[in-house]
Amino acid sequence: MAIFTIKDIKKTFTNGEVKEEVLKGINLTLHEGEITALVGASGSGKSTLLTLAAGLQPASGGQVLFEGENMTEMNAEQIRKIRAGKFGFVFQFAHLVPFLTVEEQLLLMFNASETTLKKHEQTKEINRILKLVEMDHRKRAxxxxxxxxxxxxxxxxxxxxxxxxxxxxxxxxxxxxxxxSRDVMRLIRELTRTLNITTLMVTHDEDMLSYADHIVKMSDGLVLKE
Structure with missing residues (x-):
């Protein structure tokens, strides 16, 4: 089932009198339980597309439909609630809090997501997730x-x-x-399937593309091939 539909998305950055059109009308559909990989040279617009889909910055034109709702018409608080409750993020660097244990890192995320789970339920879920990523033996580290x-x-x-x-x-x-890299991508693929998540990934590493269900090649703000 399609969970994300990106329609004719455009993004223009303005620096003084200079305008740079980074995205020139992108159309993309993302499905549950599948990984879509965005690839292309630096400056092709793939990271900009990801941040627009995630509601981290506004589009200059077009629509981002998430679960049938138009995010481009939402206010900042509505988008924040979607990000906190419906979106997860992984970046190049882990950005872990150095003075918190592995278990405490996840408890902190529960607080940020405004969960309704009780403390004992949070602990049970943390143990389950850490086992899924094969880190349950390191939760006190x-x-x-x-x-x-x-x-x-x-x-x-x-x-x-x-x-x-x-x-x-x-x-x-x-x-x-x-x-x-292969270990992490194997986990991302397994979690995408097991939890029926929609995964949108940006990568420069062509060796990681074998883990994706769909590969979207971008150049100069346009999709060359899907």
């Missing part, structure tokens, strides 16, 4: 003691702990070696 791959697994757990509908992954393996 602090970030400085974790490897790069382990940190990214925790970041992935943090992104899905509140059961989002959509996972946005912006270069999730760029800081990892090839083996750890």
């Amino acid at each position: 602090y970030p400085p003691s974790l490897s790069g791959g382990e940190k990214q697994r925790v970041a992935l757990a943090r992104a899905i702990i509140h059961q989002p509908s959509v996972l946005f992954a912006d270069e999730p393996t760029a800081s990892l070696d090839s083996k750890r």
